[in-house]
Amino acid sequence: MIAPLPMKPKAKKSGKDISFKPVGKFEETRFEKIHNVIFEDSNEASIKVAHEIANLIRKKQAAKKTCVLGLATGSSPIRVYEELVRMYKEGELSFSNVVTFNLDEYLPMEQDNRQSYWYFMHEHLFNHIDIPRENVHIPDGAVASEFVIDYCLAYEKAIKKFGGLDFQLLGIGRTGHVGFNEPGSHYNSGTRVITLDHITRVDAAPAFLGIENVPRKAITMGISTVMSAKRIVLLGWGQNKADIIKKTVEEEISSQVPATYLQQHMNCTFVLDEGAGSELTRNKTPWLVDESLAWTENLTAKAIVWLCRETGKSILRLTDKDYNDNGMSGLLAVQDSYDLNIKMFNRLQHTITGWPGGKPNADDTSRPERAEPAKKRVIIFSPHPDDDVISMGGTFDRLVEQGHDVHIAYQTSGNIAVSDTDALRYAEISKRINPSEAAEIIIDSIKSKNESSFDTLEVRKLKGNIRRGESYAATRYLGVEDSNVHFLDLPFYETGTIKKNNLSEEDVELMMDIIKEVKPHQIFAAGDLADPHGTHKVCLDAVFEAMKRLKSEDFMKDCWLWLYRGAWHEWDINEIEMAVPMSPGQVLKKRYAIFCHQSQKDGVMFQGNDSREFWMRAEERNKDTAARYKALGLSDYAAMEAFVRHKFD
Secondary structure, three states: OOOOOOEEEOOOOOOOOOOEEEOOOOOOOOOOOOOEEEEOOHHHHHHHHHHHHHHHHHHHHHOOOOEEEEEOOOOOOHHHHHHHHHHHHOOOOOOOOEEEEEOEEEEOOOOOOOOOHHHHHHHHOHHHOOOOHHHEEOOOOOOOHHHHHHHHHHHHHHHHHOOOOOEEEEOOOOOOOEOOEOOOOOOOOOOEEEEOOHHHHHHHHHHHOOHHHOOOEEEEOOHHHHHOOOOEEEEEOOHHHHHHHHHHHHOOOEOOEHHHHHHHOOOEEEEEEOOOOOOOHHHHOHHHOOOOOOOOHHHHHHHHHHHHHHHOOOHHHOOHHHHHHOOOHHHHOOOOHHHHHHHHHHHHHOOEOOOOOOOOOOOOOOOOOOOOOOOOEEEEEEOOOOHHHHHHHHHHHHHHHOOOEEEEEEOOOOHHHOOHHHHHHHHHHHHHHOOOHHHHHHHHHHHOOOOOOOOOHHHHHHHHHHHHHHHHHHHHHOOOOHHHEEEOOOHHHOOOOOOOOOOOHHHHHHHHHHHHHHOOOEEEEEOOOOOOOOHHHHHHHHHHHHHHHOOOOHHHHHOEEEEEOOOOOOOOHHHOOEEEEEOHHHHHHHHHHHHOOHHHOOOOOOOOOOOOOHHHHHHHHHHHHHHHHHHOOOOOOOEEEEEEEEOOO
């Protein structure tokens, strides 16, 4: 069980050994106002939360009482529900005494629409457990407008009838909403209709295949309803939640960040993974919390980069006073500022290389890559059919130009990111060139599609082939032979919906096959876990699992894994282990390679929280990385791509 308040965790935990000591009012640091526990990964955290819920259900069963759960939707609680289902199927848990109330539902929304929260809850939980159907309560998105106020009042009364919520599970949106309580929500608000914030609708757009399809209103439990729960657990996963988690945990209570109201709840815990907790002061700048830190090399690098940004100085201009004034006096007890500055400057200088495959016949002692073999076999794993050029197009170009045997492996077909409009255009062109029954079937299928229907297999194949053709256009432009381009079409992705399957044995075997075929000296893979629909994480897990299983192979002893970031975040400067400069000409060449992916331009379907096109994001991010190196006193380049080497235990 995750210990509720009033308790205090010791320093940041991995989740494997969470120990607590009693205190009065929770105060992890002077900055934090909400009890929170940080785990290494969301899977482990979700299992802990599921077991807390299970223990509560069992306790209530033993007392012959009803257990009233408030439940959330979205990607955050999915693994919690999977673990609850597993416990039921293995005979460890019954839900016969459980009554549930869901937080919210879009308005209008029919139950059978696959975007409805009714559909979500039954798909992920209710269809797989023994909860009595009359005990399930989900706001009705189809209630007529003239009855909606009475409906919301009745929902509140139903919760009170069962004695209130024993446990409320929450996620958090980028606006700081809990449920659909958007900025401006009042502390005393009850279940009601609310107009959704634009940011909330943008975040929901991928699931609805475009923001124009996202409802503008919703029914939601109010802040007061949520706060009345006896126990609250909020789940926060990933780097893209880090900023709002920091605001919620550390800043003042404000209706503009509704989740901050949870600071006043006496039994609330935020359960976070390392990404979501990364901006908390104790993690981002721990020297401001505890000056008696153990100053490791990586922590020192992180602190010096931060200090440069804070003071507006380059590394070699930092003084003893700068360190002392910013909570880093402990560093100066070990070595003076001059030595610290020189060491950090050299560390960053050594990350810069124009030879991402290693520089032949050169001393590689201080270089990020090995000099030998001079010509390396390389696999670039790309989760979607454009991540390779978006994330490392300049490095890709360098590797080819410098004569390495470069292979591109597209892990998924990317078919779901092709709009129906694009697919229809290709199908109609095909019909005009070569009239066929197959083309007619595809055209009719697209035209008859509605909100509750899925793409047919034929339409998915067409969309996949559109992405495949664009990929060939880009790889040919960068000088790669077609024989070195591999389309893995990992099965986990091929559901035809936003929701993907879990990684399977077949997925891992396909990954192992391509690695064994190429026998690479270098593998590049996407280490960006903040993409809005989770594909990058599954693809990275596939890389890790395949390499783990192949580690005994002789060729794997010489294989290095480099991680790049996708379109959403860049590595922090102190994390970067290889920075590849790009000339203005290479910046343009990368842009043109991205342009080859025409179906992903001008209104791409899965933009996440950034309205810019992917080529704009990538270009500005690469320029920003170069500017940050320059600000630290290093060389001035037009742009840079950054990588971190992953070392297996």
